[in-house]
Amino acid sequence: MATKAAKELPKEEFILPGTRSCAACGLMLTYRHSLKALDPGKTIVAVPASCMTVLHGVYPITPVKVICVNNPFAATGAAASGIVAGLKATGKAGYTVVAFAGDGGTYDIGIQSLSGALERGTDFMYVCYDNEGYMNTGTQRSSASPAGAVTTTTPILAKLQHKKDMLRIVEAHRIPYVATASPSFPLDLYDKVRKAKEIKGSRYIEVHAPCPPGWGFPNKDLIKMGKLAADTAVHVLYEIVDGKFRLTSRSLRLAEKGGKKTVADYVKGQTRFKKITEGQIQALQEFTDRRWYEFMERHQNGRS
Amino acid sequence: MKDIRIITANTAAAIAASLCRVQVIAAYPITPQTPVTEELAAMVERGELNAEYLTVESEHSAMASVVAASQMGARVFTASSANGLLYMHEMLHWAAGSRVPVVMACVNRGVGAPWTILNDQQDSISQRDTGWIQLYCRNSQEVLDTLIQAYKIAERVLIPVMVCYDGFVLSHASTPVEAPVVEDVDKFLPPCPIFTGISEGSYMNLNPLILSEPRQDAEGNLRPGYMDLRYKLQEDLISSLEIIKETDREFEAVFGRSWGGPVWSYRMEDADHALVSMGSLASECTLAADSLRQQGFRTGVVGVRAYRPFPAEALCKALQGVQTVAVFEKDVSYGYMGAVATDLKAALFERDLRPKVASFVAGLGGRDVRPEQLAETAAEAITKRSAHKWIDVRG
Numbered sequence A: 001m002a003t004k005a006a007k008e009l010p011k012e013e014f015i016l017p018g019t020r021s022c023a024a025c026g027l028m029l030t031y032r033h034s035l036k037a038l039d040p041g042k043t044i045v046a047v048p049a050s051c052m053t054v055l056h057g058v059y060p061i062t063p064v065k066v067i068c069v070n071n072p073f074a075a076t077g078a079a080a081s082g083i084v085a086g087l088k089a090t091g092k093a094g095y096t097v098v099a100f101a102g103d104g105g106t107y108d109i110g111i112q113s114l115s116g117a118l119e120r121g122t123d124f125m126y127v128c129y130d131n132e133g134y135m136n137t138g139t140q141r142s143s144a145s146p147a148g149a150v151t152t153t154t155p156i157l158a159k160l161q162h163k164k165d166m167l168r169i170v171e172a173h174r175i176p177y178v179a180t181a182s183p184s185f186p187l188d189l190y191d192k193v194r195k196a197k198e199i200k201g202s203r204y205i206e207v208h209a210p211c212p213p214g215w216g217f218p219n220k221d222l223i224k225m226g227k228l229a230a231d232t233a234v235h236v237l238y239e240i241v242d243g244k245f246r247l248t249s250r251s252l253r254l255a256e257k258g259g260k261k262t263v264a265d266y267v268k269g270q271t272r273f274k275k276i277t278e279g280q281i282q283a284l285q286e287f288t289d290r291r292w293y294e295f296m297e298r299h300q301n302g303r304s
Numbered sequence B: 001m002k003d004i005r006i007i008t009a010n011t012a013a014a015i016a017a018s019l020c021r022v023q024v025i026a027a028y029p030i031t032p033q034t035p036v037t038e039e040l041a042a043m044v045e046r047g048e049l050n051a052e053y054l055t056v057e058s059e060h061s062a063m064a065s066v067v068a069a070s071q072m073g074a075r076v077f078t079a080s081s082a083n084g085l086l087y088m089h090e091m092l093h094w095a096a097g098s099r100v101p102v103v104m105a106c107v108n109r110g111v112g113a114p115w116t117i118l119n120d121q122q123d124s125i126s127q128r129d130t131g132w133i134q135l136y137c138r139n140s141q142e143v144l145d146t147l148i149q150a151y152k153i154a155e156r157v158l159i160p161v162m163v164c165y166d167g168f169v170l171s172h173a174s175t176p177v178e179a180p181v182v183e184d185v186d187k188f189l190p191p192c193p194i195f196t197g198i199s200e201g202s203y204m205n206l207n208p209l210i211l212s213e214p215r216q217d218a219e220g221n222l223r224p225g226y227m228d229l230r231y232k233l234q235e236d237l238i239s240s241l242e243i244i245k246e247t248d249r250e251f252e253a254v255f256g257r258s259w260g261g262p263v264w265s266y267r268m269e270d271a272d273h274a275l276v277s278m279g280s281l282a283s284e285c286t287l288a289a290d291s292l293r294q295q296g297f298r299t300g301v302v303g304v305r306a307y308r309p310f311p312a313e314a315l316c317k318a319l320q321g322v323q324t325v326a327v328f329e330k331d332v333s334y335g336y337m338g339a340v341a342t343d344l345k346a347a348l349f350e351r352d353l354r355p356k357v358a359s360f361v362a363g364l365g366g367r368d369v370r371p372e373q374l375a376e377t378a379a380e381a382i383t384k385r386s387a388h389k390w391i392d393v394r395g
């Protein structure tokens, strides 16, 4: 059953006031809703070096009511596998193991251990919060950064390459559940995490997580930025259950009712795109459209 | 009736892991370690060993998985060699810093480049500063016994233990080995204590970010900073020397075999000269000592079984009154000399002992080392000034 209104979300908060994330952090909001969908008393979270490490608190204090195992940057998939195996071997039943990693820890340095874990069919959930760069170390380029974005390692020319299609790489592992989400659509996010929790095997959710300092937009625009990403189809909301694709939430409405906004609408509110040229906007638009039409086609095929 | 089997050190290692009832194994193949992982996989698939076996995609992941499994309270095992061990480097530090009782076998092999699959000890020596306990074995029986001891040590001090043995020389050579009965192992080694206390409602942030200065926790108690935690590791490593010794004694009480704790000696009672070495090379040194004695040099051998923590006190005691110390080792600290020789000299200096100490690097990348060569080189060190050299370099 889909959640229809924000008031249906559990009231209990698992992240207490006083985290070390920035104000208006998309990751923080993602984590907040995700924990509500999980059962934090029976959840073990694996976290690599990232903004999540910092969010989880500095020893000996943690603001998060969940067991968290921090692991080295590249090791998330493997650490989660070890947690799953360790729980099983010692007879601790009923836990959900959830990895929470940034795009750098997923698309780049962690891709090997993630792929290994997915290929082995490890019974865990992997959430990649995609803030489109190495934010913890100060906004360097990752392979998830969009073309045209200025980062501290693409300072003059801006990023020349398009975002890596990580979701297709993940999908190629033929795992039972793949989904995208956004903290700007909390009910969709909540439902997907809840659904993933009940599925056995490897589940992957990628959450587009706007980051005000990294992207260069005012804190008050956090939700707006996530919505714009969906309205422009820069970030498309969908889920793939056992290979069956379907658009969800705002992306579904966009497919049914039309009204897609342009990439130019999306980039203009973010200073990271301050150097983007007309040509690059054009290229980004084409890249976005091509993906969007593919998704719409898959949605149609999934229904027929 | 004793259960004597003609097996390799690799088989001995797999048997030891299984006798210790390891619960999670994660490993990645590399010569000469591979048979250990294969034999354990077969034991698990045949249902003889009730363990989770993770066929991970790299050594980094192998160590990451066993560390995490250990944090859940499972007894874990992995093994590697050479480049595989180097690939784990980050995780080795992580394991020690996490204070998890991981036990691994390191089947010693030279590291690339250039590629060699043959034996030396450069791989594990390159990991000496990761905070692990490193134990070096002379033969397959010692490998089997040391692995069993390793779990007891690791679970007592909460420091990971690396059991090192020479690739091919031991790993692939079949010799008679006594396999203990599992009841005796159970008697010696109680089940893995659950030390993380993963439990519902107890929210923990394991291996978190930490500051340099101590900080108060939610109840107002002062908790250590980074350096304080690291100092604890250092202190516990040093005091684990005593526990390594004690564990060896306890082992002897159950199984009737002792391996000398951190240091062992051979014909040192009346020795004027000593050969110091580790692993199978140390066994060869005993043959060299015999022949040196025939030549009129009263020579013995001091074997380093625990390289980290470094048994400085015990070594100096064993070498007290000796005129010449010839260190033979299959590793080098590039740009200086053998690692064992360097450490040993520092230990002697600190205790005002001034024998002649010579550092000899031998047998890198599988180059054969014969006892006659060792004796000849040692005789030179005894009769001439102390020398540092690589022996048998040609071409």
Ligand SMILES: Cc1ncc(C[n+]2csc(CCOP(=O)(O)OP(=O)(O)O)c2C)c(N)n1
Binding pocket: A049, A050, A051, A052, A072, A073, A074, A101, A102, A103, A104, A105, A106, A131, A133, A134, A135, A136, A137, A142
């Ligand atoms: C092996 C290793 N290399 C580099 C780093 C430094 N480092 C820590 S976090 C980080 C960036 C993380 O980026 P991402 O995964 O996207 O997460 P975010 O910081 O954006 O939350 C880097 C490069 C590290 N901790 N370990």
Ligand code: SF4
Binding pocket: A020, A021, A022, A023, A024, A025, A026, A027, A028, A051, A131, A135, A136, A210, A211, A212, A213, A214
């Ligand atoms: S840098 Fe971005 S992702 Fe990191 S804590 Fe701040 S807002 Fe969140």
